[in-house]
Amino acid sequence: MQANQGGVDPVDWTGAIYSTLQDWQVAQVAYVPDAGHSELIIRCDRDENMRLVPLTTEEEGIALLAGAWLGGQRGVLLMQSSGVGNCINMLSLARVCRFPLLTLVTMRGQWGEFNPWQVPMGQLTPKVLADADSLVFSVDDPAAMGQTVAGAARMAFEGPAQAAVLIGQAVIGAKSFGR
Amino acid sequence: MGDTMDEKLNNTLDRDRAVDYALRRREVVAQLLADRGDTLVVAGLGAPVWDCTAVEDHPLNFPLWGAMGGAAAMGLGLAMAQPDRRVLVITGDGEMLMGLGALTTIGAQQPDNLAIVVCDNERYGETGMQLTHTAGGLDLPAMALAAGFATAAGIRSDNEFKAALPAIREGRNAAGPGFWSIKIRAENNAIGVMPPKDGVTLKDRFRAALLG
Numbered sequence: 001m002q003a004n005q006g007g008v009d010p011v012d013w014t015g016a017i018y019s020t021l022q023d024w025q026v027a028q029v030a031y032v033p034d035a036g037h038s039e040l041i042i043r044c045d046r047d048e049n050m051r052l053v054p055l056t057t058e059e060e061g062i063a064l065l066a067g068a069w070l071g072g073q074r075g076v077l078l079m080q081s082s083g084v085g086n087c088i089n090m091l092s093l094a095r096v097c098r099f100p101l102l103t104l105v106t107m108r109g110q111w112g113e114f115n116p117w118q119v120p121m122g123q124l125t126p127k128v129l130a131d132a133d134s135l136v137f138s139v140d141d142p143a144a145m146g147q148t149v150a151g152a153a154r155m156a157f158e159g160p161a162q163a164a165v166l167i168g169q170a171v172i173g174a175k176s177f178g179r
Numbered sequence: 180m181g182d183t184m185d186e187k188l189n190n191t192l193d194r195d196r197a198v199d200y201a202l203r204r205r206e207v208v209a210q211l212l213a214d215r216g217d218t219l220v221v222a223g224l225g226a227p228v229w230d231c232t233a234v235e236d237h238p239l240n241f242p243l244w245g246a247m248g249g250a251a252a253m254g255l256g257l258a259m260a261q262p263d264r265r266v267l268v269i270t271g272d273g274e275m276l277m278g279l280g281a282l283t284t285i286g287a288q289q290p291d292n293l294a295i296v297v298c299d300n301e302r303y304g305e306t307g308m309q310l311t312h313t314a315g316g317l318d319l320p321a322m323a324l325a326a327g328f329a330t331a332a333g334i335r336s337d338n339e340f341k342a343a344l345p346a347i348r349e350g351r352n353a354a355g356p357g358f359w360s361i362k363i364r365a366e367n368n369a370i371g372v373m374p375p376k377d378g379v380t381l382k383d384r385f386r387a388a389l390l391g
């Protein structure tokens with residue numbers, strides 16, 4: 001896991017996310033992976049109360065977690081910002097039926113991005129989610145992760161509502177492939 | 180207009196054969212849902228919704244009025260949350276084709292209580308009966324098998340359907356997820372009874388019936 005840029009990362013922000021998922025008894029962890037989520041995925045995989053559901057495309061996760069909620073389970077959807085672009089029509093399921101949808105989005109193409117192909121969805125992600133009726137919370141300070149994700153989860157599961165937490169590149173570090 | 184289009188597609192897709200298929204969708208779905216017990220049903224948008232509702236506007240049906248491509252994935256989430264219940268997804272070939280990746284996601288999870296039934300009329304019925312890829316050589320059950328389904332079969336005759344019915348309806352002893360593509364006659368039915376359109380109503384009544 002890459003540390004916060006510029007030195008030692010004193011904040012275990014992944015741990016803060018994981019304990020929120022535990023608090024809410026999240027049972028289905030659906031994802032298309034992003035490097036920024038890799039440590040969280042490992043932690044969830046070790047948890048016998050969480051089932052990992054790797055997806056082929058992010059929109060599957062919206063339908064999957066709607067089914068989970070119908071069956072009485074809570075879930076979380078992990079993706080990177082490009083994945084938001086794969087979700088738009090399926091978000092109407094969450095919106096029309098008011099299914100709770102907690103999404104954690106690792107941002108690319110937002111700040112210090114070396115790959116221009118990540119920039120369109122990176123820039124569009126907050127707008128598109130807001131237009132789709134999702135609550136949007138951004139985290140750029142690792143120390144704020146715990147309270148932000150906890151607040152988003154509460155609004156998602158008790159609303160119920162769509163709540164997305166955008167995990168900024170300032171938190172995960174801008175990927176450079178060693179360049 | 181649509182005709183010109185289909186004539187060109189005729190090189191690769193067969194526009195005639197499904198008109199003569201023996202099985203009829205309303206009868207097929209009525210038999211799938213007869214004495215359904217505590218089965219949980221997700222219906223893909225369009226005709227499968229009307230077929231399911233024609234049997235009964237049941238609170239343990241989740242009829243999708245949109246979310247095309249999402250029915251199988253929704254069934255998976257439900258099946259994992261309710262491992263002791265039979266979960267039956269009844270959807271169209273067009274809807275299934277939009278969410279083919281979900282077959283592989285189901286194959287990776289292996290829920291033994293999930294059955295996917297595609298009512299395959301080889302058409303996008305709801306939008307004017309345009310041909311789908313299944314009007315060509317596409318073999319959906321073969322794709323499901325390759326994706327890891329424990330059982331997958333194509334059904335063309337009443338005998339085949341009768342023989343498969345127990346396996347489709349009874350999930351508990353299945354070795355893994357099951358997939359059936361039922362070739363049904365390409366025909367237009369009157370919609371008949373519609374389920375509620377309000378998504379919150381559908382969700383709340385389903386959860387109330389299932390979870391109390």
Ligand SMILES: Cc1ncc(C[n+]2csc(CCOP(=O)(O)OP(=O)(O)O)c2C)c(N)n1
Pocket residue numbers: 089223224225226227245247270271272273274275298300302303304305306311
């Ligand atoms: C994303 C999206 N694209 C297109 C449509 C239009 N549409 C509605 S129903 C349908 C066809 C469904 O066909 P199929 O699943 O084969 O069911 P049938 O009516 O033939 O039984 C289409 C294309 C839509 N609702 N959503």
